[in-house]
Amino acid sequence: MAPRVNVLPVFRGLSIRSRPLAQRCIAAQTRQLSTIDHNSDAAQSENTFSDALRARMQTYGQSFEKKQESEPSEGTERALTENEIALNQLQQAAYGLNPFDPETHGHKFGVPTLPISRDMNQKRRYDTVVEQVTKLLMKDGKLAKAQRDMAMILNHLRSSPAPKVNPTRPLMPGPPTADQLPLDPVTYLTVAIDSVAPLIKIRKYAKLAGGGRALELPAPLHQRQRRRWAFGWILDAVNKRPSRGSGRAMFPTRVAEEIIAVVEGRSTVWDKRHELHKRGTAVRANVFSTKLRGKKL
Amino acid sequence: MSAPLSLRCLLRPSAPVPRSITAAASTPSPWTATFSTTASAQKDGQKMGTPKKMSAKTKGSVSTHMNPTGKKQTMAKFKKNKGAKTGKPPLPGERKALRKRIQLSNNNALPVAGLVELEPKDLLDPTKVGTMVALPGEMQDSLRTLEAFKPTQFWPMFRQPATLIRSETVDLIAQMQEAASKKQMLRAVITGERITGKSLLLLQSMAYGLSKEWIVINIPEAQELTTACTEYAPVPDTEPVQYMQNNYCLKMIQAIKKANSSVLAKQATVYSHPELPQNIPINSSLLALLNAAKEPESAWVVFQAFWKELMHKDATRPPILFTLDGLQHIMKISDYRSPAFELIHSQDLALVRLFCDTLSGASPLPNGGAILAATTRGNAPRSPSMELALAQREAEQAGTEPPAHEPYFKGYDTRSEATLKSVKVMKVKGMSKLEARGLMEYWASSGILRATVDEKAVAAKWALSAGVVGEMERASLLTMRP
Known part of the structure; x- marks a missing residue:
């Protein structure tokens, strides 16, 4: 139902006001309106609103009144009529405010509490390491199988005894202690992979070392690359690991056993990392090679 | 700068230098060269005695698994044989044993506060629906012997095996109790969609039976009887010929013995069994009777004698619970062949015949009890007769018009239908x-x-x-x- 009161003054005032003024202006206008229209027959007009709509309108009116209470007001408070509530809303809209309560209006299930956690996004629902590693497990594009395998790996980590960490093969600093790892399999996996991840790779410059040989230089790796190298090595070790059983759980079991071996320092992957680091340290001597002048590094 | 010293820069701050690195440092190595150090030099160095050698394949690459180098791939059939694998291959049956291994506890899982142990009355109490109860230790052993736990269930994740009391559980156990109190027999088929908990309902019924000191017999996988994976031989003097499966029977007898030992020790024999290889005098315990089965050759005979004793009507005899999982497998022609190379019907196998006769009510249990069969939806052959019979029984129970045979379909099996003529059908649905x-x-x-x-x-x-x-x-x- 359209309000019967003339709304033109509202529209006239809306354009030049700046936003900080809006709230004060609304309060003033409302006060004015309430004194003018107190006895107007608009209040006694025939009620065509449905009950539900009226209830909603009143709640909006009340919330608006609460805002008003903070300001010094003269005169006594009284309940606003429907027309006035509608007008108030119109005025709020005019001043660039949202007249409706965003918590309830237009949301069937309400609004979520902010900030939304990272994994609430459908495309980022898994942990970064888990997601990357799952795709590395995948063969022939069978992602669902890889995901099932990953779930089985995590379950195997959960149900096997806590690892005994080898002090000569130190893990990443700062993870939870070894006895807490099994109940948090994602951290278990992350610790294993990050601990054996190499820091560098060897980059080769063809034919620069003389005699047709490549000149080798160490090059740093990004975190994602490091994890890829590490898990590639783990998968190589897994493929060499003999399968003691049969069935679809066997591959995930072998991967999980290799991950446990990494954390316990038994895995050959540690040697690979060590070798690569050693070689990288050695070929640092080539960094200032004159052969590299003019090359894009 | 020497190599080991340089290598320290790549180590974790908290980490001590591994011994292998310092050991390598003591020997003069080409790593100390101050100028060009290339792949060939490194190769020489490795020859001279670096402790571990990386394989040529993985030296510079991420992984052979992912083939990052873009190396040309060869088709599997042209790949060279990598040669014989070292190490002892697993023994026959070892791989399957690992696959079927049942792990019932996980020490990493937290103990659940307030988890009470199962008592038989809990399974009958409708107010306990929706609560978990733990299986007591002895019962775990018995159920494990009876192969009530399946490897596909999630037992290895929890500290101790526990089971949920569902409304279906209360329903079934109440019927079992009622039948046993009246010395009657409950004949029921548990059916339902995949992974709705049919096998677990059987487990709960077995748990109830064990705690109430019934004699519990279980056939955990009916397919083991009918897919021609266990030995069989004709039973002498049977017409039409029946076939006994002695190896399977021996395994089953041992399970029955181990799971029900305390009950069987209290029960005495009432018949003399001259056909047994060993003399079992009257009034010796049923456990002693089962102990007569030491070789597979005598297993079926002993089982028959044991069954005859159980069929003796006596107020002191406990009720019997006989369960089978995978009903479809015994409702069809088996994979076994007769000497004339004709396929044998599953119900011509003596043990299956015994189960089916009891299930159909043709040979009732005189001391009461329950005979339960659960269908399987995971790895099940098609059994149109069973489906039809179950649908008919369900309709009869609901008081609606039962479905009829399809007039032009030839795949029905009359013997299976006769078996399921008067059973009770219990449908397991989703949880509340x-x-x-x-x-x-x-x-x-x-x-x-x-x-x-x-x-x-x-x-x-x-x-x-x-x-x-x-x-x-x-x-x-x-x-x-x-």
């Missing part, structure tokens, strides 16, 4: 939200489900799985978001 909540709270308090269990979370998983318990487990326990 109350039951789902009980289960999820148990998972969460075990530390396995790392989420707050509130109404919203329960409703989400319940809606995702339609209340089917196995689907709920898959959605909550077999996931990449633990």
Whole structure:
């Protein structure tokens, strides 16, 4: 139902006001309106609103009144009529405010509490390491199988005894202690992979070392690359690991056993990392090679 | 700068230098060269005695698994044979044993506070629906012997095996109790969709039977009897010929003995059994009778004698619970062949025949008890007769018009239909939200489900799985978001 009161003054005032003024202006206008229209027959007009709509309108009116209470007001408070509530809303809209309560209006299930956690996004629902590693497990594009395998790996980590960490093969600093790892399999996996991840790779410059040989230089790796190298090595070790059983759980079991071996320092992957680091340290001597002048590094 | 000193820059600050690095440093190596150090030099160095040699394949690459170098791939059939694998191959049956291994505890899982041990009256109490009860230690052993636990269930995740009391459980156990109190026999088929908990319902019935000191006999996988994977031989003097499966019978007798030893020790024989290889005098215990089966050759005879004793009507004899999982497999022609190379019907196998006769009511249990068969939906052959018979029984129970045979379909099996002529059908459906909540709270308090269990979370998983318990487990326990 359209309000019967003339709304033109509202529209006239809306354009030049700046936003900080809006709230004060609304309060003033409302006060004015309430004194003018107190006895107007608009209040006694025939009620065509449905009950539900009226209830909603009143709640909006009340919330608006609460805002008003903070300001010094003269005169006594009284309940606003429907027309006035509608007008108030119109005025709020005019001043660039949202007249409706965003918590309830237009949301069937309400609004979520902010900030939304990272994994609430459908495309980022898994942990970064888990997601990357799952795709590395995948063969022939069978992602669902890889995901099932990953779930089985995590379950195997959960149900096997806590690892005994080898002090000569130190893990990443700062993870939870070894006895807490099994109940948090994602951290278990992350610790294993990050601990054996190499820091560098060897980059080769063809034919620069003389005699047709490549000149080798160490090059740093990004975190994602490091994890890829590490898990590639783990998968190589897994493929060499003999399968003691049969069935679809066997591959995930072998991967999980290799991950446990990494954390316990038994895995050959540690040697690979060590070798690569050693070689990288050695070929640092080539960094200032004159052969590299003019090359894009 | 020497190599080991340089290598320190790549080590973790907290880490000591591994011994192998310092050992390598003591020997003069080409790493100390101050100028060009290339691949060839490194190769020489490795020859001279670096402790570990990287394989040529993996030296510079990420992994051979992912083939990052873009190396040309060869088709599998042109690949060279990598040569004989070293190491001892697993013995026959070892791989299967590992696959079928049942792990019933996980020390990493948290102990659940307030989890009570199962008591037979709990399984009958409708107010206990939706609560978890732990299986006591002795019962675990008996159930394990009876092969009531399946490797596909999620037992290895929790500290101790526990089971959810469902409305179906209370329903079934109440019927079992009623039948036993009247010395009658409950003949029922448990059916339902995949992973709705049919096998677990059998497990619960066995748990009840064991705690009430019934004699519990279980055939954990009917397919082991009919897929021609165990030895068979004709039973002499039978017309039409029946076939006994002695190896399987021996295994079953040993399970019965181990699971029911205390009950069997109290029961005495009333017949003399001259056909047995060993003289069992009258009034010796049933355990002694079963002990006569030491070789597979005598297993079937002993089992027959044992069954004859159980069929003796006596007030002191306990009720019997006979269960079978995978009903479809015994409702069809088996994979066995007769000497004339004709396929043998499953119900011509003596043990299957015994079960089917009891299930159909042709040979009732005089001392009461229950005979339960569960269908399987995972690895089941088609059995149109069984499906039809179960649909008919269900319709009769509901008081509606039972479905009729398809007139032009030839695949029906009259013997199977006759077996299921008068059984009771119990349909296992999805759980209620109350039951789902009980289960999820148990998972969460075990530390396995790392989420707050509130109404919203329960409703989400319940809606995702339609209340089917196995689907709920898959959605909550077999996931990449633990």
